[in-house]
Amino acid sequence: MMMPVQHSASSTSSLRHSSCRLRARCVRKPRVIRVRSEGSDGSSAVISGFAYLSKAEIPSRIPRSDFMKQMFRWAVQEYESAAGRENYGLPMEVKAEESEEGEVTAIVVDVKGVTTLRAQMDDEEVQVFDTVSKDKEGNAIPAHSMGKTVYEQGRYFVISRIDTPIEADRKPTVRAMLENFGGAVNAYYAFGSPFSTDET
Numbered sequence: 001m002m003m004p005v006q007h008s009a010s011s012t013s014s015l016r017h018s019s020c021r022l023r024a025r026c027v028r029k030p031r032v033i034r035v036r037s038e039g040s041d042g043s044s045a046v047i048s049g050f051a052y053l054s055k056a057e058i059p060s061r062i063p064r065s066d067f068m069k070q071m072f073r074w075a076v077q078e079y080e081s082a083a084g085r086e087n088y089g090l091p092m093e094v095k096a097e098e099s100e101e102g103e104v105t106a107i108v109v110d111v112k113g114v115t116t117l118r119a120q121m122d123d124e125e126v127q128v129f130d131t132v133s134k135d136k137e138g139n140a141i142p143a144h145s146m147g148k149t150v151y152e153q154g155r156y157f158v159i160s161r162i163d164t165p166i167e168a169d170r171k172p173t174v175r176a177m178l179e180n181f182g183g184a185v186n187a188y189y190a191f192g193s194p195f196s197t198d199e200t
Contacts, residue, residue: 044123045158121154
């Protein structure tokens with residue numbers, strides 16, 4: 001099943017930090033306490049000076065920490081490598097913003113001389129269910145195996161860009177980048193990794 005992407009007009013620590021040192025710069029951000037909200041539209045992930053481009057709802061069962069870490073690694077390989085320059089015809093730099101705990105909170109792709117893309121989860125906290133239990137009447141209800149209420153931060157994975165004009169001849173490149181970003185999200189949802197395809 002493919003995740004719909006909506007468009008507008010244990011070794012994790014060492015892996016994360018080695019990726020930062022060798023392939024991109026990581027920027028530490030202070031911890032922010034999130035507040036649970038209802039009916040998020042993903043707009044909380046669009047910071048000042050940026051314009052919304054697309055979003056994909058991420059199922060609550062998907063661990064956000066692993067998802068963001070892998071999407072960052074995918075973005076470095078897809079956009080910043082020599083293959084990325086060959087595919088898109090433009091030099092790019094990929095950075096990760098991190099929380100004080102070292103978790104990737106945002107992926108920033110600087111498309112040199114064209115635009116800057118930013119991808120992150122929104123602020124909504126969603127309840128996680130990984131099993132089924134029964135209520136007093138014997139009806140099946142969603143539950144969590146730890147026996148308590150568990151939340152993950154972020155309902156939507158949102159992509160935005162710096163709110164400045166893009167030259168007409170560069171717009172196809174940005175559209176291709178968005179389509180491939182969406183394909184990586186779908187791959188993670190289907191196979192557990194943005195590097196996987198239905199052919200692997």
